[in-house]
Amino acid sequence: MNFRTDLAMELEQQHRSEGLTGVESEEWRAGQLSINRIRITQEQAARRIGKPVGEYVTITVPAFSDDVTAAHDEIEAMAEQIARLVGDDKGLVLVAGLGNVQITPDALGPKVIDGMLATRHIQGEVARAAGLEGLRPVAAIAPGVLGQTGVETGEIIAAIVRDIKPCCVIAVDALASRSLERLGRTVQVANSGISPGSGVANARKELSRQTLGVPVVSIGVPTVVDGVTLAGDLMTGRDGLDEDELRARFEPRGCAMMVTPREIDLLIRRAARVISLAINRALQPAISLTDIAALSAP
Template sequence: MIGKYRMRTDLAMENQEKFERDHVEISGVEIEKKKRKAEIQTTIVKITSEQGAKMMGKPKGTYVTIEAPLLLTADEEESRKAAEEFSHCLMEMVPEACGSVLVAGLGNRGITPDALGPETVEQLNVTRHLVRTYGKKGWEVSALAPGVMAQTGMEAVEILRGTAEQTHPDVILAVDALAACSIHRLNCTIQLADTGIWPGSGVGNHRNALNQETLGVPVIGIGVPTVVGAGTIVHDAVAGVLESLEESEMDEFLGEVISPALESLYVTTKEIDEMVRRLAGVLAAGMNQAFSGEL
């Protein structure tokens, strides 16, 4: 591809950082950083105007990014801390007066980097049947892994819309694997978005959006980047050599040297099978704490 190279990412924070590096201020975008726990940085990006949404390439709404580099280790205590922070951020985003939630584990269970959603659902405590059968008090939690279109012949939005019409959840949590444009955020970053989620958008495989407009109830998108574009690795490799260039100039240079084949190539880490299980455990633990008080 000749021309401006565009690194794809699902993370709103990374979109904002591109403008920050070029010293461009975006009207209608607010940034807030919090650090409630050591080694865990939480960044809140609020897109409040149509202009900000256009510049960021994201719908208006709130995007929360939790960066926990120690998730890359097998330390159970660090996983617990990350789950607690995720649970806290999740409950801040869930609309008030909600009592039932449907967790949708998106992705292809047979492709390891894409199996985060189904793996999370497997580790989740579902309670809807207990509440309805035994009168147990608390949140009604139900879960579904709708698979991918190649497996079912149906869009995830069609399956979830039908499920929502029958079970009437107050909110839907859509969990999916994401793409990042920084190798340093792979497998250690959690994003929550009150705008829903666009399955496959980070790798250019656009499916129908899952949001309140398409499903009829509020949708919170939740994900962890498990893949990064091969072009990003080239970018990081030459950044030190070409550090005098502005980000826009760097993108144009990469557009001239990166082939279309490389642009469509995505890579992951060699220990991704273990990481996906661990990350799914963190997300499930955070949801279990949020909806049943268990961690």
């Protein structure tokens, strides 16, 4: 069944039996964490899988809703992958928290911005007086959504990029998964850009090197699964139902349903904190994680 998902790992698994060329997959463990890396290197494979050419790293962590505190290993593992995809350029980075803060499953991006260490304005004597020389310049924004502002998220970010000229954009957004088991338990970091709203079938103008003129690293956590996908995941092959029968039974009403965990408030709050610490750690490696946590406390 063609499940709806934003996770490259799930899409690659769905098409693995086809023997696609131009797709490389590897997986390893780092302590309690499982890390999967997918590289899509050919346009034909990208079209078949439904993801642009690029690299996708998925880190499976203990459920955010179960962790009382942000785990050091999780933050360091995420920071390592973010830093690697952002690159060695020490120039300005723009961090954009995508989504609607008033809708809890979509509030991940704006909540991450609450914990960002914005440093673009800390320069010269101010930085020396505060003992923060050598900071990488970082700007952070939560642009809201079209329904709140009347302006496309992509238009807002593109205008900011033209004005402040960052060397890279980091975009954080909530994602959709095909499996309830991955909700709030995986973090995807990719260098192929992102289409805001794609997880809920409301894709807007993409944010990518092609549209912004600078590299775009996306970070996301799956917070929802749509009704038809969930039903298909649970029921395909049961009671003799095939894909067409499932779709006939659950569509169109099922397409309008998005399922999210009941502990979504806790999940979003803790995931946002871990991701903001990981981004700060990746962009400011000279500062200890303890100091970053103190400086960026929302």
